[in-house]
Amino acid sequence: MSDTTPDAELVLAGEEIGDVPRGLLGDAWYDLRRSVVFWISAVLLFFVALMVLVPGLLADIELTSSLTGGCQLSDSLQAPSAEHWFGTDRQGCDVYALTIHGARPSVMVGVLGAVITTAIGAVVGLVAGFYGGWIDGVLSRIVDIFYGLPLLLGGIVMLSALSLPGIWGVVAVLAVLGWVPAARLVRSTTIEGRSQEYTLAARALGAGNGRLMFRHILPNAIGPGLVLAVISLGAFVAVEATFSFLGLGIRPPGFSWGTMISDAQSVFFQAPWTLLFPAGFLSLTVLAFILLGDAARDSLDPRRQQGA
Amino acid sequence: MTDAEGPVPVLRANGLEKHYPITRGVVVRRAVGQVRAVDGVSLVLHRGETLAIVGESGCGKSTLGRLLLALEPPTDGTVWVTGDTLGDLNDNELRRKRREIQLILQDPYTSLNPRMTVGAIVAEPFAIHKESLPGGQDRRGAVRALLAEVGLSPELMNRYPHQFSGGQRQRIGIARALALRPGVIVADEPVSALDVSVQAQVLNLLADLQERRGLSYVFISHDLAVVRQIADRVAVMYLGRIVETAPVDAIYDHAAHPYTQALLAAVPSARSRGEERPKLNGDVPSAVDPPSGCRFRTRCWKAQDLCATQEPQLREVGTLHEAACHFPETGAASSAARGDLT
Numbered sequence: 001m002s003d004t005t006p007d008a009e010l011v012l013a014g015e016e017i018g019d020v021p022r023g024l025l026g027d028a029w030y031d032l033r034r035s036v037v038f039w040i041s042a043v044l045l046f047f048v049a050l051m052v053l054v055p056g057l058l059a060d061i062e063l064t065s066s067l068t069g070g071c072q073l074s075d076s077l078q079a080p081s082a083e084h085w086f087g088t089d090r091q092g093c094d095v096y097a098l099t100i101h102g103a104r105p106s107v108m109v110g111v112l113g114a115v116i117t118t119a120i121g122a123v124v125g126l127v128a129g130f131y132g133g134w135i136d137g138v139l140s141r142i143v144d145i146f147y148g149l150p151l152l153l154g155g156i157v158m159l160s161a162l163s164l165p166g167i168w169g170v171v172a173v174l175a176v177l178g179w180v181p182a183a184r185l186v187r188s189t190t191i192e193g194r195s196q197e198y199t200l201a202a203r204a205l206g207a208g209n210g211r212l213m214f215r216h217i218l219p220n221a222i223g224p225g226l227v228l229a230v231i232s233l234g235a236f237v238a239v240e241a242t243f244s245f246l247g248l249g250i251r252p253p254g255f256s257w258g259t260m261i262s263d264a265q266s267v268f269f270q271a272p273w274t275l276l277f278p279a280g281f282l283s284l285t286v287l288a289f290i291l292l293g294d295a296a297r298d299s300l301d302p303r304r305q306q307g308a
Numbered sequence: 309m310t311d312a313e314g315p316v317p318v319l320r321a322n323g324l325e326k327h328y329p330i331t332r333g334v335v336v337r338r339a340v341g342q343v344r345a346v347d348g349v350s351l352v353l354h355r356g357e358t359l360a361i362v363g364e365s366g367c368g369k370s371t372l373g374r375l376l377l378a379l380e381p382p383t384d385g386t387v388w389v390t391g392d393t394l395g396d397l398n399d400n401e402l403r404r405k406r407r408e409i410q411l412i413l414q415d416p417y418t419s420l421n422p423r424m425t426v427g428a429i430v431a432e433p434f435a436i437h438k439e440s441l442p443g444g445q446d447r448r449g450a451v452r453a454l455l456a457e458v459g460l461s462p463e464l465m466n467r468y469p470h471q472f473s474g475g476q477r478q479r480i481g482i483a484r485a486l487a488l489r490p491g492v493i494v495a496d497e498p499v500s501a502l503d504v505s506v507q508a509q510v511l512n513l514l515a516d517l518q519e520r521r522g523l524s525y526v527f528i529s530h531d532l533a534v535v536r537q538i539a540d541r542v543a544v545m546y547l548g549r550i551v552e553t554a555p556v557d558a559i560y561d562h563a564a565h566p567y568t569q570a571l572l573a574a575v576p577s578a579r580s581r582g583e584e585r586p587k588l589n590g591d592v593p594s595a596v597d598p599p600s601g602c603r604f605r606t607r608c609w610k611a612q613d614l615c616a617t618q619e620p621q622l623r624e625v626g627t628l629h630e631a632a633c634h635f636p637e638t639g640a641a642s643s644a645a646r647g648d649l650t
Contacts, residue, residue: 197413200379201484202421204377205436208403
């Protein structure tokens with residue numbers, strides 16, 4: 001027999017394998033480009049990014065404060081007009097300028113919260129799931145305890161006791177109370193990954209724990225982890241709004257979509273625009289992140305059928 | 309299959325046992341029983357030989373494979389691989405020892421990491437054992453050579469596993485197992501997930517590689533037709549024990565143990581149509597609480613009182629042919645006797 005097996009030519013021809021090779025990200029991008037959902041969320045997030053990064057381009061910061069003379073009480077509660085696109089609030093401040101400049105604290109809370117909770121959850125979940133035994137027992141009980149603490153109630157207690165400035169109080173609450181879903185997700189995907197045959201094969205090759213965790217188990221948890229992170233990012237933006245609404249998050253003179261919604265409640269029937277614009281922007285931002293998470297889940301799964 | 313000086317053993321298992329505790333309670337765990345997955349298995353594998361381990365699912369054959377690879381610690385017993393007892397090695401020595409015994413897995417869809425390219429998968433052995441790269445070759449060159457050896461185009465290195473068919477993926481798994489140039493390969497149902505036509509190709513590849521590289525295989529399978537093609541010797545497992553071991557022809561021509569006969573009778577074949585065949589009734593009893601005496605007696609048509617009280621040991625019934633049965637069929641009588649067993 002020759003140096004290769006009889007059917008080698010068949011495989012060498014490689015015809016049934018088809019299109020060009022692409023990496024994981026290349027593959028995901030190839031898929032994403034064809035996803036309508038992705039493009040909707042991308043357009044929305046582009047505007048969110050503009051508001052967060054360069055709000056000054058879109059609206060004058062001076063229009064948001066009485067101190068700079070931007071707000072005139074005489075302009076209080078004016079309906080949307082050519083001068084005030086989104087109308088004015090009770091202080092006579094421009095709602096458009098407030099909404100644009102209020103995006104940064106809201107989105108910052110979401111991004112920081114998502115990054116921190118995912119990191120904590122990934123470490124706890126990976127260690128618990130990989131080592132199992134008593135380590136898992138201890139960590140899982142801790143997870144159960146934190147799972148039992150309601151985010152809002154625990155947050156109200158924490159924020160009343162602590163006084164961290166601006167968004168940091170809310171971020172601290174999320175870091176302490178918000179990592180449980182990520183830990184549970186990563187733990188279960190780790191347990192699944194640990195018993196996968198490719199992990200077994202790597203162990204048979206002599207791979208150490210670090211290689212098993214970071215080359216074989218964690219990369220396969222990235223898809224669901226990323227989706228959870230993006231979706232919780234949206235949820236955390238709403239949490240910031242909730243705490244600010246309750247007067248516990250961002251406090252004057254700071255403002256965010258949450259404080260705007262809070263301020264609007266008493267004048268909603270006279271001036272619904274004071275509520276509708278910040279609430280609408282909040283909803284669209286949350287929606288954009290959730291849509292992105294959804295689109296990313298589909299395209300990051302290497303086991304999916306090729307879409308094209 | 310033998311060298312000039314006679315068969316050279318490369319792998320030996322002695323009295324291997326693996327018992328999994330069954331536990332109750334969440335906070336305070338206590339053992340309420342044991343699953344005796346592998347319960348006293350001894351075997352020898354010689355250089356260049358293929359030893360098939362056959363049995364129904366749940367008989368402990370896959371667990372046995374993992375014990376041979378030291379992927380799980382045995383409850384009792386030892387595994388010896390070319391000069392070393394695995395249980396005596398420290399972590400570093402065991403890692404180096406793994407170069408000598410490798411693994412091929414059943415499911416080509418789950419045995420390759422979907423996040424790694426084929427090149428990275430086949431190169432991983434060299435990343436773990438940096439010293440094992442063949443002289444004068446870089447990692448990439450070594451991977452190309454391995455892919456070519458298993459009949460895949462080296463151009464496919466940058467693809468991901470999901471872009472391949474089942475048979476191609478199994479070839480990738482074989483290339484990974486070959487990378488460290490092991491002498492022994494434990495193949496756990498390597499072809500049972502594949503189409504029959506692809507099965508034959510992969511079996512041929514395994515046979516070629518054995519010849520070219522002087523490999524020894526432990527070939528775990530439930531498929532007796534496949535085993536007959538590739539095995540030199542067969543060990544039949546039932547409920548964690550080896551009940552019969554013999555050269556492949558002896559097993560197929562005159563099996564001595566009733567369980568082996570029943571397994572063979574269950575293989576569909578044109579020749580045996582209409583013939584009365586021994587049939588296995590019922591399921592495999594639980595490995596938590598195996599029957600007393602002979603474990604097979606609950607499903608055996610020859611069982612007598614003796615079988616319930618005394619456990620039969622492996623005894624010689626022919627040349628290199630051992631069976632653990634109080635009433636084994638001997639010699640050519642078995643095939644004739646098969647007719648009146650129901």
